Amino acid sequence: MNETVLIGLIPHLKSLHIATLVIWCGGLFALPLLLARHDPAVGQADYARIRQVSHYSYIYAITPAGLITIGVGTALIFLREVYVPWLFAKLVFVAVLVTFHGWVGHMIVQVAETKGKYMPPDPALPLILLMVPILVILVLVLAKPDLGEIPLPDWLTQPMDRQLPFAAPKP
Ligand code: HEM
Structure with a gap:
Protein backbone atom coordinates (compact mmCIF):
# COMPACT_ATOMS: atom_id res chain seq x y z
CA MET A 1 0.00 0.00 0.00
CA ASN A 2 1.41 3.39 -0.86
CA GLU A 3 1.88 6.18 1.68
CA THR A 4 -1.04 8.36 0.49
CA VAL A 5 -3.48 5.47 0.96
CA LEU A 6 -2.14 4.80 4.46
CA ILE A 7 -2.42 8.48 5.43
CA GLY A 8 -5.99 8.52 4.04
CA LEU A 9 -6.84 5.65 6.39
CA ILE A 10 -6.03 7.69 9.52
CA PRO A 11 -9.42 9.46 9.95
CA HIS A 12 -11.28 6.18 9.40
CA LEU A 13 -9.09 4.30 11.88
CA LYS A 14 -9.47 7.11 14.40
CA SER A 15 -13.25 6.98 14.05
CA ASP A 39 -29.12 -10.91 43.72
CA PRO A 40 -31.24 -14.06 43.92
CA ALA A 41 -33.87 -11.85 45.58
CA VAL A 42 -34.79 -10.44 42.12
CA GLY A 43 -36.36 -13.79 41.21
CA GLN A 44 -35.06 -16.78 39.23
CA ALA A 45 -36.04 -15.53 35.75
CA ASP A 46 -34.59 -12.03 36.18
CA TYR A 47 -31.50 -13.43 37.86
CA ALA A 48 -30.84 -15.78 34.91
CA ARG A 49 -31.40 -12.95 32.43
CA ILE A 50 -29.03 -10.56 34.21
CA ARG A 51 -26.41 -13.29 34.36
CA GLN A 52 -26.73 -14.03 30.64
CA VAL A 53 -26.58 -10.35 29.68
CA SER A 54 -23.41 -9.73 31.72
CA HIS A 55 -21.76 -12.93 30.48
CA TYR A 56 -22.57 -12.56 26.78
CA SER A 57 -22.00 -8.81 26.59
CA TYR A 58 -18.56 -9.29 28.18
CA ILE A 59 -17.58 -12.06 25.77
CA TYR A 60 -19.18 -10.93 22.51
CA ALA A 61 -19.20 -7.12 22.71
CA ILE A 62 -17.03 -5.56 25.42
CA THR A 63 -13.92 -7.74 25.10
CA PRO A 64 -13.88 -7.62 21.26
CA ALA A 65 -14.40 -3.82 21.42
CA GLY A 66 -11.40 -3.56 23.78
CA LEU A 67 -9.26 -5.71 21.48
CA ILE A 68 -10.20 -3.64 18.40
CA THR A 69 -9.49 -0.39 20.30
CA ILE A 70 -6.02 -1.66 21.19
CA GLY A 71 -5.30 -3.09 17.73
CA VAL A 72 -6.41 0.05 15.88
CA GLY A 73 -4.64 2.28 18.44
CA THR A 74 -1.44 0.32 17.79
CA ALA A 75 -1.80 0.86 14.03
CA LEU A 76 -2.34 4.59 14.67
CA ILE A 77 0.95 4.80 16.59
CA PHE A 78 2.84 3.86 13.43
CA LEU A 79 0.67 5.80 11.00
CA ARG A 80 0.77 9.00 13.08
CA GLU A 81 4.40 8.33 14.14
CA VAL A 82 3.66 9.38 17.70
CA TYR A 83 6.69 7.96 19.49
CA VAL A 84 6.37 10.52 22.27
CA PRO A 85 6.23 10.46 26.08
CA TRP A 86 2.48 11.27 26.41
CA LEU A 87 1.72 8.21 24.30
CA PHE A 88 3.88 5.98 26.51
CA ALA A 89 2.20 7.45 29.61
CA LYS A 90 -1.17 6.74 27.97
CA LEU A 91 -0.18 3.11 27.42
CA VAL A 92 0.57 2.73 31.15
CA PHE A 93 -3.01 3.81 31.92
CA VAL A 94 -4.39 1.60 29.14
CA ALA A 95 -2.67 -1.27 31.01
CA VAL A 96 -4.60 -0.20 34.15
CA LEU A 97 -7.81 -0.29 32.09
CA VAL A 98 -7.00 -3.77 30.79
CA THR A 99 -6.37 -4.92 34.39
CA PHE A 100 -9.77 -3.52 35.37
CA HIS A 101 -11.31 -5.37 32.42
CA GLY A 102 -9.77 -8.61 33.72
CA TRP A 103 -11.08 -7.93 37.23
CA VAL A 104 -14.64 -7.46 35.90
CA GLY A 105 -14.31 -10.76 33.99
CA HIS A 106 -13.15 -12.44 37.18
CA MET A 107 -16.21 -11.10 39.02
CA ILE A 108 -18.52 -12.45 36.28
CA VAL A 109 -16.95 -15.91 36.67
CA GLN A 110 -17.21 -15.69 40.46
CA VAL A 111 -20.89 -14.82 40.27
CA ALA A 112 -21.54 -17.71 37.89
CA GLU A 113 -19.43 -20.40 39.47
CA THR A 114 -19.04 -19.75 43.19
CA LYS A 115 -21.01 -22.16 45.30
CA GLY A 116 -23.47 -20.48 47.62
CA LYS A 117 -23.82 -16.71 47.55
CA TYR A 118 -21.15 -14.48 46.00
CA MET A 119 -21.77 -10.77 46.40
CA PRO A 120 -19.83 -8.54 43.97
CA PRO A 121 -18.52 -5.26 45.45
CA ASP A 122 -20.67 -2.17 45.74
CA PRO A 123 -20.51 -0.61 42.22
CA ALA A 124 -19.37 2.78 43.59
CA LEU A 125 -15.83 1.47 44.20
CA PRO A 126 -15.24 -0.04 40.72
CA LEU A 127 -16.83 2.96 39.02
CA ILE A 128 -14.63 5.48 40.86
CA LEU A 129 -11.55 3.33 40.16
CA LEU A 130 -12.49 3.14 36.47
CA MET A 131 -12.81 6.91 36.12
CA VAL A 132 -9.12 7.38 37.01
CA PRO A 133 -7.49 5.64 33.99
CA ILE A 134 -10.17 6.88 31.57
CA LEU A 135 -9.85 10.53 32.63
CA VAL A 136 -6.05 10.39 32.62
CA ILE A 137 -6.02 8.75 29.16
CA LEU A 138 -8.39 11.38 27.77
CA VAL A 139 -6.35 14.26 29.21
CA LEU A 140 -3.13 12.77 27.82
CA VAL A 141 -4.48 12.07 24.35
CA LEU A 142 -6.43 15.30 23.95
CA ALA A 143 -3.99 17.76 25.59
CA LYS A 144 -0.90 15.87 24.33
CA PRO A 145 1.21 17.48 27.10
CA ASP A 146 4.95 17.80 26.62
CA LEU A 147 6.21 15.43 29.32
CA GLY A 148 9.85 16.09 28.49
CA GLU A 149 12.45 13.40 28.02
CA ILE A 150 12.01 9.96 29.52
CA PRO A 151 15.15 9.36 31.61
CA LEU A 152 17.01 6.40 30.11
CA PRO A 153 20.29 4.84 31.24
CA ASP A 154 23.40 5.81 29.22
CA TRP A 155 23.86 2.26 27.88
CA LEU A 156 20.57 2.60 26.02
CA THR A 157 21.33 5.96 24.42
CA GLN A 158 25.09 5.89 23.67
CA PRO A 159 27.26 3.61 21.54
CA MET A 160 29.19 1.31 23.88
CA ASP A 161 32.00 0.54 21.41
CA ARG A 162 31.51 -3.19 21.78
CA GLN A 163 30.88 -5.96 19.29
CA LEU A 164 27.46 -7.51 19.00
CA PRO A 165 27.20 -10.98 20.55
CA PHE A 166 25.85 -12.25 17.21
CA ALA A 167 26.49 -11.61 13.50
CA ALA A 168 24.32 -8.73 12.24
CA PRO A 169 22.18 -9.66 9.21
CA LYS A 170 23.53 -8.27 5.93
CA PRO A 171 21.34 -5.51 4.40
C1 HEM B 1 -3.38 0.13 23.57
C2 HEM B 1 -4.39 0.98 23.49
C3 HEM B 1 -4.34 2.28 22.74
C4 HEM B 1 -3.42 2.73 21.83
C5 HEM B 1 -2.17 2.02 21.33
C6 HEM B 1 -3.84 4.04 21.39
C7 HEM B 1 -3.18 4.84 20.49
C8 HEM B 1 -3.71 5.99 19.93
C9 HEM B 1 -3.07 6.80 18.91
C10 HEM B 1 -1.69 6.52 18.32
C11 HEM B 1 -3.88 7.82 18.60
C12 HEM B 1 -3.64 8.91 17.56
C13 HEM B 1 -3.08 10.12 18.29
C14 HEM B 1 -2.89 11.30 17.36
O1 HEM B 1 -3.41 11.31 16.27
O2 HEM B 1 -2.18 12.25 17.75
C15 HEM B 1 -5.06 7.68 19.44
C16 HEM B 1 -6.14 8.55 19.42
C17 HEM B 1 -7.08 8.60 20.41
N1 HEM B 1 -7.21 7.71 21.46
FE1 HEM B 1 -6.16 6.02 21.72
N2 HEM B 1 -5.03 4.35 22.05
C18 HEM B 1 -5.35 3.32 22.88
C19 HEM B 1 -6.43 3.26 23.73
C20 HEM B 1 -7.26 4.33 24.00
C21 HEM B 1 -8.22 4.39 25.07
C22 HEM B 1 -8.48 3.26 26.05
C23 HEM B 1 -8.82 5.62 25.01
C24 HEM B 1 -9.86 6.24 25.88
C25 HEM B 1 -10.26 5.84 27.05
C26 HEM B 1 -8.26 6.32 23.87
C27 HEM B 1 -8.64 7.57 23.44
C28 HEM B 1 -8.24 8.15 22.26
C29 HEM B 1 -8.80 9.36 21.70
C30 HEM B 1 -9.95 10.19 22.29
C31 HEM B 1 -8.08 9.64 20.53
C32 HEM B 1 -8.29 10.81 19.54
C33 HEM B 1 -7.30 11.91 19.90
C34 HEM B 1 -7.04 12.91 18.80
O3 HEM B 1 -7.26 12.63 17.63
O4 HEM B 1 -6.59 14.04 19.13
N3 HEM B 1 -7.30 5.51 23.29
N4 HEM B 1 -4.92 6.58 20.23
Whole structure:
Protein backbone atom coordinates (compact mmCIF):
# COMPACT_ATOMS: atom_id res chain seq x y z
CA MET A 1 0.00 0.00 0.00
CA ASN A 2 1.41 3.39 -0.86
CA GLU A 3 1.88 6.18 1.68
CA THR A 4 -1.04 8.36 0.49
CA VAL A 5 -3.48 5.47 0.96
CA LEU A 6 -2.14 4.80 4.46
CA ILE A 7 -2.42 8.48 5.43
CA GLY A 8 -5.99 8.52 4.04
CA LEU A 9 -6.84 5.65 6.39
CA ILE A 10 -6.03 7.69 9.52
CA PRO A 11 -9.42 9.46 9.95
CA HIS A 12 -11.28 6.18 9.40
CA LEU A 13 -9.09 4.30 11.88
CA LYS A 14 -9.47 7.11 14.40
CA SER A 15 -13.25 6.98 14.05
CA LEU A 16 -13.16 3.20 14.56
CA HIS A 17 -10.81 3.65 17.56
CA ILE A 18 -13.21 6.12 19.17
CA ALA A 19 -16.35 4.09 18.36
CA THR A 20 -14.93 0.91 19.86
CA LEU A 21 -13.43 2.64 22.90
CA VAL A 22 -16.88 4.10 23.66
CA ILE A 23 -18.35 0.55 23.60
CA TRP A 24 -15.43 -0.79 25.65
CA CYS A 25 -15.44 1.91 28.34
CA GLY A 26 -19.25 2.14 28.38
CA GLY A 27 -19.40 -1.61 28.94
CA LEU A 28 -16.86 -1.40 31.75
CA PHE A 29 -19.11 1.17 33.46
CA ALA A 30 -22.26 -0.89 32.88
CA LEU A 31 -20.98 -4.28 34.03
CA PRO A 32 -20.31 -3.43 37.72
CA LEU A 33 -23.81 -1.89 37.87
CA LEU A 34 -25.27 -5.03 36.32
CA LEU A 35 -23.25 -7.29 38.60
CA ALA A 36 -24.58 -5.45 41.63
CA ARG A 37 -28.05 -6.62 40.55
CA HIS A 38 -26.99 -10.28 40.70
CA ASP A 39 -29.12 -10.91 43.72
CA PRO A 40 -31.24 -14.06 43.92
CA ALA A 41 -33.87 -11.85 45.58
CA VAL A 42 -34.79 -10.44 42.12
CA GLY A 43 -36.36 -13.79 41.21
CA GLN A 44 -35.06 -16.78 39.23
CA ALA A 45 -36.04 -15.53 35.75
CA ASP A 46 -34.59 -12.03 36.18
CA TYR A 47 -31.50 -13.43 37.86
CA ALA A 48 -30.84 -15.78 34.91
CA ARG A 49 -31.40 -12.95 32.43
CA ILE A 50 -29.03 -10.56 34.21
CA ARG A 51 -26.41 -13.29 34.36
CA GLN A 52 -26.73 -14.03 30.64
CA VAL A 53 -26.58 -10.35 29.68
CA SER A 54 -23.41 -9.73 31.72
CA HIS A 55 -21.76 -12.93 30.48
CA TYR A 56 -22.57 -12.56 26.78
CA SER A 57 -22.00 -8.81 26.59
CA TYR A 58 -18.56 -9.29 28.18
CA ILE A 59 -17.58 -12.06 25.77
CA TYR A 60 -19.18 -10.93 22.51
CA ALA A 61 -19.20 -7.12 22.71
CA ILE A 62 -17.03 -5.56 25.42
CA THR A 63 -13.92 -7.74 25.10
CA PRO A 64 -13.88 -7.62 21.26
CA ALA A 65 -14.40 -3.82 21.42
CA GLY A 66 -11.40 -3.56 23.78
CA LEU A 67 -9.26 -5.71 21.48
CA ILE A 68 -10.20 -3.64 18.40
CA THR A 69 -9.49 -0.39 20.30
CA ILE A 70 -6.02 -1.66 21.19
CA GLY A 71 -5.30 -3.09 17.73
CA VAL A 72 -6.41 0.05 15.88
CA GLY A 73 -4.64 2.28 18.44
CA THR A 74 -1.44 0.32 17.79
CA ALA A 75 -1.80 0.86 14.03
CA LEU A 76 -2.34 4.59 14.67
CA ILE A 77 0.95 4.80 16.59
CA PHE A 78 2.84 3.86 13.43
CA LEU A 79 0.67 5.80 11.00
CA ARG A 80 0.77 9.00 13.08
CA GLU A 81 4.40 8.33 14.14
CA VAL A 82 3.66 9.38 17.70
CA TYR A 83 6.69 7.96 19.49
CA VAL A 84 6.37 10.52 22.27
CA PRO A 85 6.23 10.46 26.08
CA TRP A 86 2.48 11.27 26.41
CA LEU A 87 1.72 8.21 24.30
CA PHE A 88 3.88 5.98 26.51
CA ALA A 89 2.20 7.45 29.61
CA LYS A 90 -1.17 6.74 27.97
CA LEU A 91 -0.18 3.11 27.42
CA VAL A 92 0.57 2.73 31.15
CA PHE A 93 -3.01 3.81 31.92
CA VAL A 94 -4.39 1.60 29.14
CA ALA A 95 -2.67 -1.27 31.01
CA VAL A 96 -4.60 -0.20 34.15
CA LEU A 97 -7.81 -0.29 32.09
CA VAL A 98 -7.00 -3.77 30.79
CA THR A 99 -6.37 -4.92 34.39
CA PHE A 100 -9.77 -3.52 35.37
CA HIS A 101 -11.31 -5.37 32.42
CA GLY A 102 -9.77 -8.61 33.72
CA TRP A 103 -11.08 -7.93 37.23
CA VAL A 104 -14.64 -7.46 35.90
CA GLY A 105 -14.31 -10.76 33.99
CA HIS A 106 -13.15 -12.44 37.18
CA MET A 107 -16.21 -11.10 39.02
CA ILE A 108 -18.52 -12.45 36.28
CA VAL A 109 -16.95 -15.91 36.67
CA GLN A 110 -17.21 -15.69 40.46
CA VAL A 111 -20.89 -14.82 40.27
CA ALA A 112 -21.54 -17.71 37.89
CA GLU A 113 -19.43 -20.40 39.47
CA THR A 114 -19.04 -19.75 43.19
CA LYS A 115 -21.01 -22.16 45.30
CA GLY A 116 -23.47 -20.48 47.62
CA LYS A 117 -23.82 -16.71 47.55
CA TYR A 118 -21.15 -14.48 46.00
CA MET A 119 -21.77 -10.77 46.40
CA PRO A 120 -19.83 -8.54 43.97
CA PRO A 121 -18.52 -5.26 45.45
CA ASP A 122 -20.67 -2.17 45.74
CA PRO A 123 -20.51 -0.61 42.22
CA ALA A 124 -19.37 2.78 43.59
CA LEU A 125 -15.83 1.47 44.20
CA PRO A 126 -15.24 -0.04 40.72
CA LEU A 127 -16.83 2.96 39.02
CA ILE A 128 -14.63 5.48 40.86
CA LEU A 129 -11.55 3.33 40.16
CA LEU A 130 -12.49 3.14 36.47
CA MET A 131 -12.81 6.91 36.12
CA VAL A 132 -9.12 7.38 37.01
CA PRO A 133 -7.49 5.64 33.99
CA ILE A 134 -10.17 6.88 31.57
CA LEU A 135 -9.85 10.53 32.63
CA VAL A 136 -6.05 10.39 32.62
CA ILE A 137 -6.02 8.75 29.16
CA LEU A 138 -8.39 11.38 27.77
CA VAL A 139 -6.35 14.26 29.21
CA LEU A 140 -3.13 12.77 27.82
CA VAL A 141 -4.48 12.07 24.35
CA LEU A 142 -6.43 15.30 23.95
CA ALA A 143 -3.99 17.76 25.59
CA LYS A 144 -0.90 15.87 24.33
CA PRO A 145 1.21 17.48 27.10
CA ASP A 146 4.95 17.80 26.62
CA LEU A 147 6.21 15.43 29.32
CA GLY A 148 9.85 16.09 28.49
CA GLU A 149 12.45 13.40 28.02
CA ILE A 150 12.01 9.96 29.52
CA PRO A 151 15.15 9.36 31.61
CA LEU A 152 17.01 6.40 30.11
CA PRO A 153 20.29 4.84 31.24
CA ASP A 154 23.40 5.81 29.22
CA TRP A 155 23.86 2.26 27.88
CA LEU A 156 20.57 2.60 26.02
CA THR A 157 21.33 5.96 24.42
CA GLN A 158 25.09 5.89 23.67
CA PRO A 159 27.26 3.61 21.54
CA MET A 160 29.19 1.31 23.88
CA ASP A 161 32.00 0.54 21.41
CA ARG A 162 31.51 -3.19 21.78
CA GLN A 163 30.88 -5.96 19.29
CA LEU A 164 27.46 -7.51 19.00
CA PRO A 165 27.20 -10.98 20.55
CA PHE A 166 25.85 -12.25 17.21
CA ALA A 167 26.49 -11.61 13.50
CA ALA A 168 24.32 -8.73 12.24
CA PRO A 169 22.18 -9.66 9.21
CA LYS A 170 23.53 -8.27 5.93
CA PRO A 171 21.34 -5.51 4.40
C1 HEM B 1 -3.38 0.13 23.57
C2 HEM B 1 -4.39 0.98 23.49
C3 HEM B 1 -4.34 2.28 22.74
C4 HEM B 1 -3.42 2.73 21.83
C5 HEM B 1 -2.17 2.02 21.33
C6 HEM B 1 -3.84 4.04 21.39
C7 HEM B 1 -3.18 4.84 20.49
C8 HEM B 1 -3.71 5.99 19.93
C9 HEM B 1 -3.07 6.80 18.91
C10 HEM B 1 -1.69 6.52 18.32
C11 HEM B 1 -3.88 7.82 18.60
C12 HEM B 1 -3.64 8.91 17.56
C13 HEM B 1 -3.08 10.12 18.29
C14 HEM B 1 -2.89 11.30 17.36
O1 HEM B 1 -3.41 11.31 16.27
O2 HEM B 1 -2.18 12.25 17.75
C15 HEM B 1 -5.06 7.68 19.44
C16 HEM B 1 -6.14 8.55 19.42
C17 HEM B 1 -7.08 8.60 20.41
N1 HEM B 1 -7.21 7.71 21.46
FE1 HEM B 1 -6.16 6.02 21.72
N2 HEM B 1 -5.03 4.35 22.05
C18 HEM B 1 -5.35 3.32 22.88
C19 HEM B 1 -6.43 3.26 23.73
C20 HEM B 1 -7.26 4.33 24.00
C21 HEM B 1 -8.22 4.39 25.07
C22 HEM B 1 -8.48 3.26 26.05
C23 HEM B 1 -8.82 5.62 25.01
C24 HEM B 1 -9.86 6.24 25.88
C25 HEM B 1 -10.26 5.84 27.05
C26 HEM B 1 -8.26 6.32 23.87
C27 HEM B 1 -8.64 7.57 23.44
C28 HEM B 1 -8.24 8.15 22.26
C29 HEM B 1 -8.80 9.36 21.70
C30 HEM B 1 -9.95 10.19 22.29
C31 HEM B 1 -8.08 9.64 20.53
C32 HEM B 1 -8.29 10.81 19.54
C33 HEM B 1 -7.30 11.91 19.90
C34 HEM B 1 -7.04 12.91 18.80
O3 HEM B 1 -7.26 12.63 17.63
O4 HEM B 1 -6.59 14.04 19.13
N3 HEM B 1 -7.30 5.51 23.29
N4 HEM B 1 -4.92 6.58 20.23
